[in-house]
Amino acid sequence: xxxxxxxxxxxxxxxxxxxxxxxxxxxxxxxxxxxxxxxxxxxxxxxxxxxxxxxxxxxxxxxxxxxxxxxxxxxxxxxxxxxxxxxxxxxxxxxxxxxxxxxxxxxxxxxxxxxxxxxxxxxxxxxxxxxxxxxxxxxxxxxxxxxxxxxxxxxx
Amino acid sequence: xxxxxxxxxxxxxxxxxxxxxxxxxxxxxxxxxxxxxxxxxxxxxxxxxxxxxxxxxxxxxxxxxxxxxxxxxxxxxxxxxxxxxxxxxxxxxxxxxxxxxxxxxxxxxxxxxxxxxxxxxxxxxxxxxxxxxxxxxxxxxxxxxxxxxxxxxxxxxxxxxxxxxxxxxxxxxxxxxxxxxxxxxxxxxxxxxxxxxxxxxxxxxxxxxxxxxxxxxxxxxxxxxxxxxxxxxxxxxxxxxxx
Numbered sequence: 001x002x003x004x005x006x007x008x009x010x011x012x013x014x015x016x017x018x019x020x021x022x023x024x025x026x027x028x029x030x031x032x033x034x035x036x037x038x039x040x041x042x043x044x045x046x047x048x049x050x051x052x053x054x055x056x057x058x059x060x061x062x063x064x065x066x067x068x069x070x071x072x073x074x075x076x077x078x079x080x081x082x083x084x085x086x087x088x089x090x091x092x093x094x095x096x097x098x099x100x101x102x103x104x105x106x107x108x109x110x111x112x113x114x115x116x117x118x119x120x121x122x123x124x125x126x127x128x129x130x131x132x133x134x135x136x137x138x139x140x141x142x143x144x145x146x147x148x149x150x151x152x153x154x155x156x
Numbered sequence: 157x158x159x160x161x162x163x164x165x166x167x168x169x170x171x172x173x174x175x176x177x178x179x180x181x182x183x184x185x186x187x188x189x190x191x192x193x194x195x196x197x198x199x200x201x202x203x204x205x206x207x208x209x210x211x212x213x214x215x216x217x218x219x220x221x222x223x224x225x226x227x228x229x230x231x232x233x234x235x236x237x238x239x240x241x242x243x244x245x246x247x248x249x250x251x252x253x254x255x256x257x258x259x260x261x262x263x264x265x266x267x268x269x270x271x272x273x274x275x276x277x278x279x280x281x282x283x284x285x286x287x288x289x290x291x292x293x294x295x296x297x298x299x300x301x302x303x304x305x306x307x308x309x310x311x312x313x314x315x316x317x318x319x320x321x322x323x324x325x326x327x328x329x330x331x332x333x334x335x336x337x338x339x340x341x342x343x344x345x346x347x348x349x350x351x352x353x354x355x356x357x358x359x360x361x362x363x364x365x366x367x368x369x370x371x372x373x374x375x376x377x378x379x380x381x382x383x384x385x386x387x388x389x390x391x392x393x394x395x396x397x398x399x
Contacts, residue, residue, distance in 0.1 A: 046300035120265035
């Protein structure tokens, strides 16, 4: 090492680099979230946080555990594949606690949402011009929403 | 998902075990859901869509989507004989309250529900400078809203226009494929509320999922295949005029 006379300032410089690198590691340890990089270049814990959100639509399976009578009416009719909350709205609160009463529904709005006649709709989908069809008589007078065929009778 | 009463009761104990993990905010650890067992996608059956807007309303209610912004929306296309390549497209308030009725039957009408395509090679996650948006191991594109800066690079990068900046949180927001529902064994809010079955949630890693038979036997496309995004929202009988 005798040919390198002025190594002192190089060592001091190297020490500075080492200190800076250790500081970088320490700061990085505190700044980067623990789960970052668990699955990829993102915070792994975010997945569980997003999944933990509460649901608002309970899902038809939840409805059917209590309302088996309506399920049997529905499966026999044309609305077999229309799920409960498609008309009744989000009712997870009611499913968790049956004392929470669901809001009353207005068939004048609900039926027309799907069944208003329009040339833009698929031809095989049942559609009516509400004014000509019933002249203002409410839909449920003749059609029971859970099984809408006339033969099934109106609302009870 | 079709589960009869008997099977639902059989599933209850498993659901009870999973529930404590869900409450603890770590559903990944619950025995019922393993991310790597799934690869989620969506099937949209164009001839079944009636443009009622139920999916848009359900999505807004489930996910608190701000008014005027959409995680899913419905477009109505009108293709006329004299101009096949330039359809007239309308989407009043995202189709939330349905569409104006049409009396005369000139040309061809159809509805196209749109949403995040949960691309396997998503442009939006590639441009994020901080790693706040990502493709989860089960194929769902998610946003870590506590990490997002709100720079909106991803909003510009998405070729489908599926992202927006949340007006109050000031961070990127988008369809999560109802991640909080599908990890609990439920279907998404839009699928649950579609009255005609025009939307179907599908798991490409589940060999028993009807999606596999459907993809083999139908004319199915994705949007903008030329962009090689690996889009996973499959459209049955999509018209060539849809961009």
